[in-house]
Amino acid sequence: MNLPNDIILPPDIGWWPLAWGWWVVLGAILLLIALLVWWLPRVLKQRAIMNATTSLLEHAGQATTSEQQCQRFNQAIKRYLAAKGADQCVLALSGSNWVDLLNQIHALSDATRDALAEGSYRPLDIDANATQQELTRWLKHASEARVQEVCHA
Numbered sequence: 001m002n003l004p005n006d007i008i009l010p011p012d013i014g015w016w017p018l019a020w021g022w023w024v025v026l027g028a029i030l031l032l033i034a035l036l037v038w039w040l041p042r043v044l045k046q047r048a049i050m051n052a053t054t055s056l057l058e059h060a061g062q063a064t065t066s067e068q069q070c071q072r073f074n075q076a077i078k079r080y081l082a083a084k085g086a087d088q089c090v091l092a093l094s095g096s097n098w099v100d101l102l103n104q105i106h107a108l109s110d111a112t113r114d115a116l117a118e119g120s121y122r123p124l125d126i127d128a129n130a131t132q133q134e135l136t137r138w139l140k141h142a143s144e145a146r147v148q149e150v151c152h153a
Contacts, residue, residue, distance in 0.1 A: 050139060053080040057135050061128040069128050070119025073135060077102065077116075080139065086151035094120075104150045106141045109134060 018026075053076055060072030078091050093101055099117045102108055108116070112134045115126045 046144070049080065049083045053077075053083075053139055054136055057132050057139075061132040063128075066115075066119055066124050066126050066128075067121070069126065069131070070115050070124070073131060074098070074116055074120060077135065077138075081147065081151060084144065084147050084151070086147070090151045101150060102138070105146050106138050108138060 056076035056079065057073065060069055060076055063069040063072055082091055090101060095117050099113045112131050115124060115131050118124065119126060
């Protein structure tokens with residue numbers, strides 16, 4: 001029985017078109033995904049470079065002579081800088097020029113400086129574990145911006 005004064009309800013509100021708040025949430029999610037896609041490969045590459053260099057430093061400390069240890073320490077750091085995009089003229093440095101460049105990035109102790117500058121050319125009494133630990137600390141403190149600034153100057 002329909003009375004003439006019955007109330008007719010409007011249809012339910014649908015999901016589409018979305019309200020502006022949902023568009024903001026969707027945009028924020030897409031922006032977060034884009035940032036993650038941009039940032040994650042960089043972090044993974046940095047971590048892989050760091051792990052590879054740390055492994056090279058560990059193997060360098062196991063060499064039989066101090067000359068071999070120092071050569072391998074230098075090679076490991078040069079490979080690290082090459083992976084960071086250092087110029088070829090930087091990678092060709094040796095001796096005191098090489099150590100001065102490393103000191104510009106982050107300070108090294110005198111013993112490590114001597115080992116890297118002269119240890120490849122003459123026998124030195126070095127503590128391979130201490131040198132390896134200091135170079136590992138150097139890697140952790142050598143910021144990418146500082147490496148780029150010093151190696152591309």
